[in-house]
Structure formats: C-alpha cells, structure tokens
Amino acid sequence: MTIDVAFLKSISYFSGLNTTELDIIEKAFSEKTAQRGEVILLEGELSDTLFFVAAGAVKIFKTSTQGKEQILSIARLGDALNDISIFDGGVNPVSAQALGPVVLHGIKKDRLQGILQQYPKVALNASRVLAGKTRQLLTLVEDLSFRHVLGRVVKILLTHAGDGTTPVQRLTQQEMAAMAGTAREVVARSLKVLEEQGHIRLEHHRIVITDKKSLQEIVAESA
Amino acid sequence: MPLINQEKCNQCQLCISVCGCGAIVMVNNVVTVVETEDCHWCTTCEAVCPTGALTCSFEIVVEEG
Known part of the structure; x- marks a missing residue:
C-alpha cells in the first residue's frame, strides 16, 4: 500500500x-x-x-x-x-x-x-x-471549570430570546461561543447541561427557554 | 436547513461525509444543501466545517406560561 x-x-x-x-x-x-x-x-x-x-x-x-x-x-x-x-x-x-x-x-x-x-x-x-x-486543552479546562461561562451562555440566551411571534436574530453555537469568549464545545455542553436541568428545551433549530426565572438566577449568581 | 456561505466554502466535503441524512450533496461540483425532513439539526456539519462556511442557527424563544 x-x-x-x-x-x-x-x-x-x-x-x-x-x-x-x-x-x-x-x-x-x-x-x-x-x-x-x-x-x-x-x-x-x-x-x-x-x-x-x-x-x-x-x-x-x-x-x-x-x-x-x-x-x-x-x-x-x-x-x-x-x-x-x-x-x-x-x-x-x-x-x-x-x-x-x-x-x-x-x-x-x-x-x-x-x-x-x-x-x-x-x-x-x-x-x-x-x-x-x-x-488548547488548558483553555478548555479553564472554560469548563469556571461557572461564569455557563452564566455567559445563559445571558446570551436571555438577551437574544424572542416571544416566538416576532422574528429575532438567530444564533449558531459558533456565534454563541464567540460572544461568550469560549469554545463551541463548551457552548454545546452548556446547552446540554441547561436542558438536563430543565431550564431549556432543545428543539429542531429552536432553543426554548422553559424557565426564564431560573436562568435569570444563574446569571445573577455568576456575576 | 443549514446554510452554506459559498465564498467561505473550500469544497472539502467534510460536511457531506458526516451528514447522516443526505441533506448536503455535491451539485455540479459545489457543496449544496437540499431540503429534507430527515435533518435533525445535529449541527455536526457546522462542527466539522474548517472554514466556518456551514452554519446551523437557532431561534431562541421563551415558552409562554
């Protein structure tokens, strides 16, 4: 060969x-x-x-x-x-x-x-x-270790959320990562964690915030 | 469906190789997204794209009640 x-x-x-x-x-x-x-x-x-x-x-x-x-x-x-x-x-x-x-x-x-x-x-x-x-791994460890990354991702979700009736800016995981100053992999993990904890629901090309109050609390705690 | 920015796409076809639903194909030697109900928005195509040409965006909404 x-x-x-x-x-x-x-x-x-x-x-x-x-x-x-x-x-x-x-x-x-x-x-x-x-x-x-x-x-x-x-x-x-x-x-x-x-x-x-x-x-x-x-x-x-x-x-x-x-x-x-x-x-x-x-x-x-x-x-x-x-x-x-x-x-x-x-x-x-x-x-x-x-x-x-x-x-x-x-x-x-x-x-x-x-x-x-x-x-x-x-x-x-x-x-x-x-x-x-x-x-690269040290950067990932830092992002995964510190709670403030989750808080930044949550803040992005709250800032860009619409009510489902009027068009809002759509975001990719890559864009969210750039906004949060982290890696795309960390955003993907954060979204999974938020879904497992019942704060959001991931649907086909939609992120549905099911518990806005708890997300606001996460942002406040991570500030 | 995922979107392709043809100006950024280098035609490496990695997205085609990882797409499990046949939503991304070559048409006239150009990577092209075709409409399919089988796309589950796994976003793997976006993850593997080395140039950021392929994007899977999310609408973020607050559930009523």
Missing part, C-alpha cells in the same frame, strides 16, 4: 523534511479505514499505532462514568488522534469516533521511535504539536 508523500508533508509532525526523508518515512505507514460511527480508539485502552487523519473527520471525546460525553476536539486532515498515549505509554485518555467515512494513516510505535531518533526535526515538530494541544 502506498501512502501519499504529499499528505505526509502536510502533517505538522513531518513539516520541513525533504522528499528523500519523506520517502523513507512513508514506508513505515499503513492505511486503515473506518465507517461513520465506528469507534477508532477507546478511552482506557492501550495503543500501539499512532493514527493521522487522511480523510474525513473524527470526534475526540471523553465519557463520564454517568455516560455523559464531552467533545474535546474534531480531528481533521493531518491531525494525530492518539499521540499522548503513544508518547507516554499509558492508556488512551480519550476516545475517537468516525463522524463519517474516515481514512487513517498509522505508524507503529516502535517505527515512530526509530524515526524520532533518526530525524530530530520530527521530534521537535512533535513537541510543538503536543504543546499546541496542551494549550
């Missing part, structure tokens, strides 16, 4: 390598496919292969003991799925599920270690990728 060298070049891990080096590295890769909904990696299990997304989109998430899901990111073209467990030798800290048909390019852990020793540039690239992920 031939892995596209141009694809390897587009992966952050292998940026700056010349074609000869990429030609050698390419031989260490194999291809794997996954269908929509297929779990590619399971939280708590060991991995022996580092996977990169070559086509499609993969949901990276954690599941609580109560079965609640927190999406951490969406992996797209060139993104690595499980570098944390590959580098520290521990179990997968997250699960990964195909959102549609997905093509993955994988490299076995021992082959990767050889490449890291042979090409220090790859090790430097890997450290940069991991630092970027740490930064």
Whole structure:
C-alpha cells in the first residue's frame, strides 16, 4: 500500500523534511479505514499505532462514568488522534469516533521511535504539536471549570430570546461561543447541561427557554 | 436547513461525509444543501466545517406560561 508523500508533508509532525526523508518515512505507514460511527480508539485502552487523519473527520471525546460525553476536539486532515498515549505509554485518555467515512494513516510505535531518533526535526515538530494541544486543552479546562461561562451562555440566551411571534436574530453555537469568549464545545455542553436541568428545551433549530426565572438566577449568581 | 456561505466554502466535503441524512450533496461540483425532513439539526456539519462556511442557527424563544 502506498501512502501519499504529499499528505505526509502536510502533517505538522513531518513539516520541513525533504522528499528523500519523506520517502523513507512513508514506508513505515499503513492505511486503515473506518465507517461513520465506528469507534477508532477507546478511552482506557492501550495503543500501539499512532493514527493521522487522511480523510474525513473524527470526534475526540471523553465519557463520564454517568455516560455523559464531552467533545474535546474534531480531528481533521493531518491531525494525530492518539499521540499522548503513544508518547507516554499509558492508556488512551480519550476516545475517537468516525463522524463519517474516515481514512487513517498509522505508524507503529516502535517505527515512530526509530524515526524520532533518526530525524530530530520530527521530534521537535512533535513537541510543538503536543504543546499546541496542551494549550488548547488548558483553555478548555479553564472554560469548563469556571461557572461564569455557563452564566455567559445563559445571558446570551436571555438577551437574544424572542416571544416566538416576532422574528429575532438567530444564533449558531459558533456565534454563541464567540460572544461568550469560549469554545463551541463548551457552548454545546452548556446547552446540554441547561436542558438536563430543565431550564431549556432543545428543539429542531429552536432553543426554548422553559424557565426564564431560573436562568435569570444563574446569571445573577455568576456575576 | 443549514446554510452554506459559498465564498467561505473550500469544497472539502467534510460536511457531506458526516451528514447522516443526505441533506448536503455535491451539485455540479459545489457543496449544496437540499431540503429534507430527515435533518435533525445535529449541527455536526457546522462542527466539522474548517472554514466556518456551514452554519446551523437557532431561534431562541421563551415558552409562554
């Protein structure tokens, strides 16, 4: 099976390598496919292969003991799925599920270690990728830890709510995230929490505020 | 239905690959949303779109009573 060298070049891990080096590295890769909904990696299990997304989109998430899901990111073209467990030798800290048909390019852990020793540039690239992920996760931790984000999301809902008779400005989760200064994933989680607590009801392209008074109390408490 | 801003769309087709109801298709090599009652507003297409071209907006209303 031939892995596209141009694809390897587009992966952050292998940026700056010349074609000869990429030609050698390419031989260490194999291809794997996954269908929509297929779990590619399971939280708590060991991995022996580092996977990169070559086509499609993969949901990276954690599941609580109560079965609640927190999406951490969406992996797209060139993104690595499980570098944390590959580098520290521990179990997968997250699960990964195909959102549609997905093509993955994988490299076995021992082959990767050889490449890291042979090409220090790859090790430097890997450290940069991991630092970027740490930064993104720290931002997410901050947003999920502090109650004021929920309060900001609630305030946005109250500010933009109509009575259902006159047209009001419609908002996407991305727009709400930009307004609240947080990630889209945090807005999605906040809306789920509010629905579970009975403050709102999520309908087909509508967010129905079922308990306006309690939402006003959340805003007041988080101020 | 979800909206596509064609100026932002890079035709990567990730939205098509994740849409479970066939609401997003290629028409004349252009990513296009078609009307379907099967769309449950999961907003996954918006989540995967790398350029922010695809949007699923919500109307926010207060329930009477």
